[in-house]
Amino acid sequence: MPRQNLYPVYIHHQANRAYGAILPDLPGVHSAADELVQLPDEIREAVALMYESDPGDVPPPSPITSYIDKAEYEGGFWMLVDITPHHP
Template sequence: MLYPMYVWKDAGSAYGARLPDLPGVFTAADDLNELPTMAQDSAATMYEVEAHIPEASSIEKWKDTPNYVDGFWMLVAIDRSKINTRPVRLNISLPESLLHDIDAYAKSHHLTR
């Protein structure tokens, strides 16, 4: 999901970044190209035990807010499936043929069911 990320840089410092839709998610990097990876890591750390991760909004929601005037905006992909990866037990019934397909796919990708 693409989240708006506000980026700034003070003289003599690294780039700082904040994701307003994900309260508490801040990051920094010396190289601008590193910020998306750092943002994913920060989001994963901040929301690792949360059951609900806020949805992304548009930049327009935030762009005229007084807190965001001296920097610029980026859209950054946050893979929510990599956040809160705690396993949950699930009991379901599937057709046997589908189960075989799932097992074959998992095996071919070095995964488990």
């Protein structure tokens, strides 16, 4: 069984809008979904697109404690999403 790579994902949401996701460990990777349950798959797709030319470039995840108290992440919530790079 492959090792899980649980990345911290900051989720923000406003009424009548999609859920937005920011991955602090992966600058430039953002995602959104209308339903929270869809968000992990949308995040994995965004990561795959960002790193499609070289999945080996995906940096390892940081502990969620690296980000949880930072001011720029106030007002939302966190989730951990397994992102396991697929090597060709």
